[in-house]
Amino acid sequence: MTLRDKPRIGAVASVEFGRTVRVLRLRRLTARFGVRSVVVSAVLLVAACVVSLLALGTGDFDIPPDRVLRALLGSGVGSDELVVLQWRFPRVLMALVLGAALGISGAILQSVTRNPLGSPDIVGFNNGAYTGALLVILAGGGYYATAAGAIGGGLVTALAIFLLAFRQSIKGFRLVIVGIGIGSMLAAANTWLILRADLDTAMSAAAWGVGTLDGLTWAEITPALVVLAVLAIAVVPAAHQLPILELGDDAAQALGVRVGRARLLLTILSVAFTAVGTAVAGPIAFVALAAPQLGRRLARTPTTALLPAAAMGALLLAVCDWISRRVFAPTSVPVGVVTASVGGAYLAYLLVVEARRN
DSSP: OOOOOSOSEEEEEEEETTEEEEEEEETTEEEEEEHHHHHHHHHHHHHHHHHHHHHHTOSSSOOOHHHHHHHHTTOSOHHHHIIIIIIIHHHHHHHHHHHHHHHHHHHHHHHHHTOTTOOHHHHTHHHHHHHHHHHHHHTTOOHHHHHHHHHHHHHHHHHHHHHHHTSSSOOHHHHHHHHHHHHHHHHHHHHHHHHHSOHHHHHHHHHHHHOOOTTOOHHHHHHHHHHHHHHHHHHTTTGGGHHHHTTOHHHHHHTTOOHHHHHHHHHHHHHHHHHHHHHHHOOOOSHHHHHHHHHHHHHTOSSOOHHHHHHHHHHHHHHHHHHHHHTTTTSOOOHHHHHHHHHHHHHHHHHHHHHHHO
C-alpha cells in the first residue's frame, strides 16, 4: 500500500511486504527507499570509514589513528601529512569508491539476469576489459590509452554477449551462460597475449591483471572519480526499473517497462562501472558478486537494492585492501588476491545454497 498526499514537497511512510518505506516527493521527482536499507547502508559506510582510517596509518611507516585524523584535518606534522594525504589517501579513497562502483555494477547485473551469479567477473565483462587493456599495453600505450582500451574492451564484450544471449528470446539466464563461455575464451586469449609479450611487459601486465591499488596517484584517480560520479548520476533515474525487472519479463512488460531497452541500458551502465574500475586497478574479482547479495541479506529487501550493495562493496574492498597490507606485512600483495580468496569461499557457499534451493 502506498500513501499519496497532495503537497508537492514532503515525505510520507508506507508499509510494503512488511517493510517500512519512505516516499520522498520533491516537485515532480519521487524517491522511494526502505528505512532499514538506509540504516544498514549508513552503518556499513561508517564501518568502511573506520577501516579506511586504519588503512591510512598502515604501511612501512605506521601512524596512530589520532595522528592520521590530525593529518586529514591539516593540523598534523609535515611528514604525517605527506604520507597520509599524498601517498596513501588516493589508494584508500579509490578502494572505497571502486568498491561501491563494483557493488552497484553487480547489483544491476544480478537484477537484470535475475540470477545471483550474474556478476561482471563471472559473466566475463572483467575479462573483456582486461583484453582491451592488454592490447593497448602490448602496443606501448600510456595510462590513459590503457584506460580507454579497458573501457572499450568491456563495452565490446558486453555487446557481443548481449547480442548472442538475446538473439532468440529475452531471457536473463542466457546472458550468464553465454557470458561464462565468452569470458573463458577471453581469459585464454589474455594468457596467450601475455605469453607472447616480452618479459618486462608480461610481468607488468600479469601483476596489473590480478587487480591492484598499489602506486595510485591523484593524477590517475581523478579522471576515474569524475567518470564514476557521472555514472552514479546516470544510474539514479534507471534504478527504479530494477525491482520491476526482477518480477519477470511478462510482469515488467505489463507494468509498462520496455524490457529489452531497459535491460540493454542497465547492462551498459553495469559494464561502464566495471570497465572504469578495471582501467584504474585491473580486474578485481568477486566484490561485484558478493556485495549485492550480502547487502540484500542485511537490509532484508525482497529485491537487490543499489545503496546497500554500494556500501557493502566499499566496505569489502576497503577491508581486503587493508588486509593485503597489514596481514602480509612487510610485503604487500595485490588486493585482487585477497578478494579472490574471500570471494572464492563465498562463491562455493552460494553454489551450495542455490543447489539446495533447487
